[in-house]
Every structure is written in C-alpha cells, then in structure tokens.
Amino acid sequence: MKKLIFVFLLLQFSGIKIIAQQPSTLEGKNILVVYGGWKGHQPEIFATKIADWLKTQHANVILSESTASYTDTELMDSLDLVIQHITMSKMSARESSGLSRAILNGVGLAGCHGGLGDSFRNDTEFQYMVGGQFVKHPGGQVDYQVTITEKEDEITKGIRDFNLHTEQYYMHFDPLIEVLATTRFSGEHDAWIEGVEIPVIWKKPYGKGRVFYSALGHSEDLFEVSEVWTLMTRGIEWATK
Numbered sequence: 313m314k315k316l317i318f319v320f321l322l323l324q325f326s327g328i329k330i331i332a333q334q335p336s337t338l339e340g341k342n343i344l345v346v347y348g349g350w351k352g353h354q355p356e357i358f359a360t361k362i363a364d365w366l367k368t369q370h371a372n373v374i375l376s377e378s379t380a381s382y383t384d385t386e387l388m389d390s391l392d393l394v395i396q397h398i399t400m401s402k403m404s405a406r407e408s409s410g411l412s413r414a415i416l417n418g419v420g421l422a423g424c425h426g427g428l429g430d431s432f433r434n435d436t437e438f439q440y441m442v443g444g445q446f447v448k449h450p451g452g453q454v455d456y457q458v459t460i461t462e463k464e465d466e467i468t469k470g471i472r473d474f475n476l477h478t479e480q481y482y483m484h485f486d487p488l489i490e491v492l493a494t495t496r497f498s499g500e501h502d503a504w505i506e507g508v509e510i511p512v513i514w515k516k517p518y519g520k521g522r523v524f525y526s527a528l529g530h531s532e533d534l535f536e537v538s539e540v541w542t543l544m545t546r547g548i549e550w551a552t553k
C-alpha cells in the first residue's frame with residue numbers, strides 16, 4: 313500500500329495526470345468496409361489497415377469485396393457506417409440505390425482518394441452523395457501543401473498545414489460540402505490552373521447520413537503520415553451514426 317501511495321505521489325509531483333481511459337466512440341458500432349476496383353490503389357491493403365484499426369476501437373467490422381453487399385437490406389439497416397474503397401469499377405442500379413437508401417436513412421459514409429472520390433464514374437447519384445468527383449492529378453506525383461482551412465473542427469483540431477509528395481487531386485465538387493482543408497495548384501503542369509484552390513478534406517450531409525471524404529490515400533505509405541491518418545480516422549468517427 314505504501315508503495316502504491318508513493319507511486320501515486322510521484323506521478324502527481326512529476327506532473328503526469330492519471331486519466332481514466334475514454335471508451336472509443338466506435339465501440340460496438342457496425343461498420344461495413346467494401347473494397348475493390350483498380351488494383352493500383354491497393355484496395356485490400358487499405359481495407360485491412362482500416363479494419364485492423366477499427367477492431368482496436370472495438371467496432372464490429374464486416375469486410376466485403378463486392379458491392380452486392382449494398383443490396384442486402386437487412387445488413388445495410390444494421391450498419392452505423394460504410395467505408396468504401398473502390399476506384400472506378402461499376403455497380404448495378406440496384407446496388408447503387410441500396411447504398412444511397414442506407415445513407416439517406418442515416419448510415420454514415422466515409423472514404424478517401426479514388427476509393428470514394430473516383431468510383432463508378434457513370435453513377436451521378438453516387439457523386440451527388442459524395443459531393444465531389446476526381447477529374448485529374450496534373451503532373452502525377454508532385455510536392456504540394458495541404459492547408460487546414462477549418463481549424464476549430466473536431467476533425468482538424470490541432471493539425472497544422474502539412475506538405476506531401478503524392479497525387480494532388482483536382483476535383484469537381486458540390487458547393488454544399490463543408491470544406492476542412494484545401495490545396496492550391498502551382499500551374500507548373502497545366503499553366504491555366506495556377507492558383508486554383510481545390511478541397512482536400514470535406515464533410516457533408518446526404519439525407520440523414522453523414523459523409524466524410526479525404527482526397528489523400530494514393531499509396532500505403534501516405535497513411536504513415538500522422539496528419540493523413542489522424543484526419544482519416546477522425547473523419548470516420550465523425551461520420552459514424
């Protein structure tokens with residue numbers, strides 16, 4: 313007992329506070345991770361990485377390699393969040409309406425890069441739901457800055473502007489989105505877009521559902537950048553019903 317009191321006092325005097333661990337906001341949440349599409353975006357690696365993290369948050373994770381999951385009404389109604397990582401590819405009208413029905417009814421939707429911002433190019437309802445569509449990354453892999461424009465938001469709080477060497481997404485976007493971070497194009501590769509500012513991180517509603525998007529995530533190493541990972545995981549927490 314004396315030993316315990318000594319340790320406690322030592323911690324108090326050294327300024328280390330004893331804080332009870334907060335339960336994760338994702339604990340017990342039902343999350344569907346659907347992945348596939350263009351292999352260059354390593355959908356399986358992304359899905360596994362996200363699923364592993366969700367499990368540490370005590371969420372119930374269901375991994376699916378097929379958009380056919382979106383037609384499973386019972387499954388979709390049981391969810392709190394859908395995370396999608398499918399670049400390009402196609403889904404049927406039934407799959408598309410299964411997904412949008414669930415989000416309209418309040419299930420969250422989150423994703424990054426081409427996995428949510430460049431899926432199903434011919435599906436305008438999907439783009440209407442996400443709030444933006446990739447159109448080009450001028451110059452391919454380039455150096456650029458991500459500027460946090462909304463510093464007090466729960467997703468961006470404490471994160472400073474940061475630099476990356478990866479694809480800089482030029483996107484068509486919905487004026488409804490709440491932009492949290494942007495990037496400015498230098499014009500080095502397409503001179504006429506010099507100075508154009510494009511959203512990188514946003515959130516938006518779709519019916520009763522919350523939609524979160526990050527343009528960052530071309531390759532696995534990007535998720536080792538603490539700002540990229542923090543924005544992604546906080547976005548997931550925010551979008552979860």
Ligand SMILES: [Zn+2]
Binds near residue numbers: 353
């Ligand atoms: Zn990419």
